[in-house]
Structures are given as structure tokens and as C-alpha cells.
Amino acid sequence: MNNEKIEKLAKEIRIRPGIINKDRILADAADALDRAIAAKALVARFSLWRKIMNSRITKFAAAAVVIIGLALSVKLIGSSVSPVYAFEQTVQANHTVRFLHMKDFDARHSDEPKEFWVECDEAGRVKNVRSYFPEWSSGGDGAKVVVWSEGKAQVWFKKKNGFLTIRDEKVSADMLNLVQQCDPRLAVERLYEQEKQNKVKLEIDEPSDKTKDIKITVNSDSSDRREILYVDQATKLVTAIEFYRLKDGIYQLDGTTEFYDYNQQIDPAMFNLEKEVPSDATKVDQTNQEVGLVQGNLSNDEVVVEVAKQFFEALIAKDYAKAGKLLEGMPAGKMEEMFGHIKFLRIVSIGKPVPHPNPGTKGTLVPCVVEIEVNGKTAEQKFDRLGIRQVYNQPGRWTIFGGI
Amino acid sequence: MSEDGQILKRLQKGDKDALRMLYEKYSDTLVGVAISMLRDIHTAEDCLHDAFIDFATGVPALRIHSNLRSYLISCVANRARDILRKKARLSDTNSEQLDLAAKTDGPDSTLIIEESARKVYDALGQLPYEQREVFVLHVQAEMTFQQIAEQVGASINTVQSRYRYGIEKLRSLLNTECENEQ
Numbered sequence: 001m002n003n004e005k006i007e008k009l010a011k012e013i014r015i016r017p018g019i020i021n022k023d024r025i026l027a028d029a030a031d032a033l034d035r036a037i038a039a040k041a042l043v044a045r046f047s048l049w050r051k052i053m054n055s056r057i058t059k060f061a062a063a064a065v066v067i068i069g070l071a072l073s074v075k076l077i078g079s080s081v082s083p084v085y086a087f088e089q090t091v092q093a094n095h096t097v098r099f100l101h102m103k104d105f106d107a108r109h110s111d112e113p114k115e116f117w118v119e120c121d122e123a124g125r126v127k128n129v130r131s132y133f134p135e136w137s138s139g140g141d142g143a144k145v146v147v148w149s150e151g152k153a154q155v156w157f158k159k160k161n162g163f164l165t166i167r168d169e170k171v172s173a174d175m176l177n178l179v180q181q182c183d184p185r186l187a188v189e190r191l192y193e194q195e196k197q198n199k200v201k202l203e204i205d206e207p208s209d210k211t212k213d214i215k216i217t218v219n220s221d222s223s224d225r226r227e228i229l230y231v232d233q234a235t236k237l238v239t240a241i242e243f244y245r246l247k248d249g250i251y252q253l254d255g256t257t258e259f260y261d262y263n264q265q266i267d268p269a270m271f272n273l274e275k276e277v278p279s280d281a282t283k284v285d286q287t288n289q290e291v292g293l294v295q296g297n298l299s300n301d302e303v304v305v306e307v308a309k310q311f312f313e314a315l316i317a318k319d320y321a322k323a324g325k326l327l328e329g330m331p332a333g334k335m336e337e338m339f340g341h342i343k344f345l346r347i348v349s350i351g352k353p354v355p356h357p358n359p360g361t362k363g364t365l366v367p368c369v370v371e372i373e374v375n376g377k378t379a380e381q382k383f384d385r386l387g388i389r390q391v392y393n394q395p396g397r398w399t400i401f402g403g404i
Numbered sequence: 405m406s407e408d409g410q411i412l413k414r415l416q417k418g419d420k421d422a423l424r425m426l427y428e429k430y431s432d433t434l435v436g437v438a439i440s441m442l443r444d445i446h447t448a449e450d451c452l453h454d455a456f457i458d459f460a461t462g463v464p465a466l467r468i469h470s471n472l473r474s475y476l477i478s479c480v481a482n483r484a485r486d487i488l489r490k491k492a493r494l495s496d497t498n499s500e501q502l503d504l505a506a507k508t509d510g511p512d513s514t515l516i517i518e519e520s521a522r523k524v525y526d527a528l529g530q531l532p533y534e535q536r537e538v539f540v541l542h543v544q545a546e547m548t549f550q551q552i553a554e555q556v557g558a559s560i561n562t563v564q565s566r567y568r569y570g571i572e573k574l575r576s577l578l579n580t581e582c583e584n585e586q
Contacts, residue, residue, distance in 0.1 A: 001578045003571050010528070010543045012521040015435050019445060025453045026427055030420045032460035037418050375486075 099266050105256040109136045117266050128271035147273050154273045163277045165285040167393045226251050284329045291329040292391040292399035303398050304353045304388040308366040315344040327400045343373035363389035408472040415463045434480050440540045441484040443529055455479035477545045527577040535570030538563055
């Protein structure tokens with residue numbers, strides 16, 4: 001028998017179907033797949049298996065900062081003018097909006113808008129806000145819902161099944177501004193005022209067909225933007241605003257904001273996510289615990305190094321409560337679920353802090369090398385994307401954020 | 405995008421059907437590799453089970469152009485090596501207790517091919533593990549010597565030598581058996 005024949009016969013070694021229990025294999029592999037995908041979403045670059053991931057930043061609390069901030073960008077021409085109008089006192093005094101429901105459509109993602117629900121009290125102060133951000137607007141976090149009430153913000157990361165609670169007093173001022181910007185009646189008043197000041201020019205198209213909306217086109221000499229308001233002829237309320245930007249000599253649609261159920265009562269349950277979030281969601285509450293490490297007398301560079309050091313020391317000691325405190329308040333149980341299968345042996349080195357490549361995070365990277373054991377094999381694992389920054393709305397306390 | 409690339413994309417979204425598709429596509433090769441290396445059907449099944457879990461765990465890290473077949477075979481080979489390291493002695497299993505289903509060219513050659521494949525299987529069991537591993541990965545898994553060298557952590561020259569010694573021994577064993585039968 002020659003080599004070729006031997007090889008040919010060897011390729012014919014087969015097992016008859018049904019001998020191997022493939023259902024057991026597939027069921028357990030499917031569970032492992034679910035865990036791996038969930039771990040990646042929450043842990044980002046903490047995966048330490050043989051094929052080490054190079055995953056994206058999770059931006060848990062950081063996302064909350066960004067989205068709450070971005071929630072409030074309104075494209076009205078008036079917003080480019082100083083928000084302090086002489087008009088402002090009158091606006092507040094006459095503020096009649098109690099409930100506002102609006103959808104914000106981006107021209108590039110017109111099938112899935114951002115959505116906002118706002119409730120104000122009798123004095124016109126913003127009381128509750130609920131915002132929905134679709135996946136395209138969420139920078140990799142997946143679709144999310146943000147509810148703000150009484151100085152606390154709840155963020156539900158739907159795709160990652162994560163639920164974060166943080167303090168945020170400043171949202172109230174931002175939200176009030178949003179309401180004033182978007183209050184349909186106030187928008188019209190503001191525009192008429194601006195026209196008097198020759199800041200804008202209004203073109204009004206009032207159809208004879210009373211079922212069709214009045215169309216008010218707003219142009220500004222000092223801006224490349226235009227907006228068109230659609231006003232219901234019966235109620236005189238703005239039903240929609242279209243925003244245009246001048247590009248290549250043509251005004252192109254940037255987005256549309258539509259208003260619904262003006263001053264219709266909003267179900268109070270809309271402003272509390274506790275009962276809405278799935279029971280198996282990973283819950284992190286930064287309002288009822290001390291998150292991160294206190295800076296004390298340490299410099300910024302010193303404290304970020306200390307955070308990294310204490311974090312890995314905690315993992316070496318399997319102190320998941322402490323490690324979780326340094327990872328934005330992640331619960332100890334969740335930390336054990338994510339890291340319990342890895343044996344952290346020792347810190348090999350902690351490098352010099354460097355500015356985070358994304359300045360918007362206001363973070364610092366601290367490169368580390370840690371010796372770990374996985375499947376009986378030891379290896380030195382590099383963490384060159386470990387991001388550390390101050391806890392959102394808790395200055396002087398520092399935490400690891402996102403991935404490594 | 406290749407079929408494997410599409411499967412991977414689906415896997416990375418948590419699609420369990422894609423996992424089943426992948427299993428159906430490569431299980432023959434993977435089982436053949438596992439049983440040839442480990443010589444015991446139950447151990448081979450455990451090896452395949454653990455290898456698939458290793459694979460599933462690594463899915464999020466795989467790139468769209470990853471060679472899934474090679475990666476799966478690597479998972480199986482690694483697990484097989486781990487299993488054997490734990491065992492002090494590899495006990496060989498009589499091939500008659502295995503349910504072999506060899507390919508056939510037609511009714512007249514069914515028995516001969518089946519018998520011959522069984523003979524090769526038996527002879528493989530008499531090779532030292534290192535030679536058997538290289539032979540199986542090269543012939544059944546169709547890996548190049550370079551890939552095998554990276555897999556087993558040896559130089560390419562060492563791998564080629566193991567293969568050469570292995571196939572020479574197989575030829576010797578099989579030809580001796582044929583002479584005895586005559």
C-alpha cells in the first residue's frame with residue numbers, strides 16, 4: 001500500500017450519524033455563545049480567552065452623560081441666538097406647556113426617530129422627561145431609553161440589557177430650555193419677535209383649504225439654515241418643523257420635528273423605568289453607593305494609576321465588590337460572573353497615563369500588563385485601553401469606564 | 405462575503421441556527437479528527453463538545469475573514485491534546501466496537517473500502533501520539549505543515565519529520581498485515 005492510498009483511506013474514516021449527541025453539543029455551545037456576546041457587550045475588552053477581543057468601548061455611564069447632553073440639541077434657528085431673551089421672563093411667566101410629546105426625525109434615518117415626552121409643573125418647571133434614542137443615534141450603545149425625574153436619570157441600554165441610575169441636577173435647566181425651544185406656541189411668538197428685530201424673514205403660505213396646514217418659512221441672512229413650520233389652521237398650534245441646511249446652493253432637509261398630543265396627560269408610568277426594565281437586566285445604581293476612588297491629595301495622574309492598581313488587586317484577591325466599585329459600581333455578582341472564570345495572578349506593570357484618544361470622554365488611558373491563568377495556561381495579558389475618569393456628577397471620585 | 409463569513413456574522417448576532425449550520429457543515433471532519441486522535445467515541449464526543457464551547461466563546465473576537473474550519477479544527481486539536489495530557493495512558497479501542505461508515509464507490513467495493521479504512525484506523529492507533537496528530541491534521545483536516553507547526557508549537561521541519569515517520573510506519577504496518585493475510 002503506497003502513501004497515496006493510505007491518505008485516501010484515512011480520509012474515509014467516518015462515524016455513522018446519530019452516534020454523537022449533537023443536540024447536547026449545540027445546546028451548550030448556544031449557551032456559551034449567549035454568554036460570550038453578553039460578556040462582550042458589558043465587559044468590552046475584558047475578555048481574556050485565547051482569541052482576545054478588541055471590542056468597542058461600552059460607555060456605560062459615559063453614554064449617559066453624552067446622551068443626556070445630546071438629547072437637548074435643538075435645531076431651531078433661535079437656538080443659535082443667546083438664550084437670554086428680554087422675552088424670557090414673559091415666556092416663563094406665561095408658560096403653559098404641561099405635557100409635550102415630540103419626535104425628532106433625522107433625514108438619514110427617517111424611519112426611526114428620537115422621541116421625547118416632557119411633563120412640567122404648574123410653575124413651568126420641568127418635572128419629568130422620557131427620551132428614546134434609536135440605535136443609529138447611540139454611538140454603538142444600541143437603542144436606549146432615558147428617564148429623568150427629581151434630579152436622577154435612569155438609563156436603560158436595551159441592547160445590552162443594562163440599567164444605570166445616576167444623579168443629574170443639571171438636566172432640569174437643560175430640559176426647561178428644550179421645552180421653551182419646542183413649545184409650539186412659544187416658537188411662533190419667538191419667530192414673530194425675531195422678525196420684528198429683522199433677524200429672520202418669514203414667508204407665510206395660508207391655504208384656502210382649511211384642512212391643510214399653514215406653512216411658515218423662516219429664513220435668516222446670517223445663517224445657512226432654514227426652517228419651515230406647519231401650523232394647524234384650527235388650533236393654531238405647530239404640528240411640525242422642518243430643518244434645512246444650504247448645501248451646494250440648495251436647501252437640503254436635515255431633519256423634522258413633529259409634535260403630538262400637545263398638553264395631553266402622559267401616563268406617570270412612562271417616567272419610571274424600574275418596572276419596565278427586564279428583571280435580568282444588569283443594574284448599576286450610582287446614587288445609592290459610593291462609586292470609584294476618592295482622589296484626596298493625589299494628582300490626576302496619580303489617582304488614575306491608583307484606580308488601575310486597586311482594580312487588578314481586587315480581581316487578584318477575588319474581591320468582586322471592590323472591583324465592581326471601581327468599575328462604575330458594577331454589582332459584585334455581575335463582576336464574578338464576568339471574571340470568576342479567570343485567575344488573575346499578579347500585576348506585571350502599570351504604565352504611564354496618557355490622554356484618552358476620544359477627548360469627549362474626559363478620560364485617561366492607563367496601560368497595564370497583568371499575568372492571568374486561563375484553562376491551566378498562564379499568560380501576560382495587556383490592557384492598553386483601560387480608561388479612567390471622574391465619576392459622572394461626582395467630581396473627585398474616579399472610576400474605570402467603558403472598555404480597556 | 406464567503407458562506408463562513410455570513411455564518412460568522414449571524415453568530416456574532418447570537419443566531420443559534422447559524423451554530424447548527426456550522427456544525428452540520430464541519431462535523432464529519434471534526435469528528436473524524438477527534439476519533440482518530442483520541443481513539444474512543446465517548447472521549448471524542450466530549451472533545452467535540454468542549455471544542456464547540458471554546459469556539460462559541462471565541463465568536464465575538466473572530467474577524468469576518470476568519471477561517472472557521474481551521475479555527476474549529478484548532479479547537480478540537482487543542483482539546484484533544486489537553487485530554488490526552490490528563491490521561492496517563494491512552495487506551496486503544498477495538499475498531500469493531502466503533503460504528504464506522506466508510507464512503508463507497510459502489511456495491512462491489514463497499515466491504516473492501518470499509519475494511520481498509522478500518523485497517524488504517526487500527527494502524528493509526530499504533531503510532532506515537534505526536535505522529536498521529538500530525539498525520540490526522542494533515543490528511544483528515546487538510547492543514548498545511550506550516551499551519552500544523554503553528555498549531556502544535558513545533559518547527560515546520562519537526563512537523564514534516566513526524567509526518568514522514570508516521571506514514572512510513574503506517575505503510576509498514578499495513579503492508580505487513582497484507583502479507584500476513586496472504
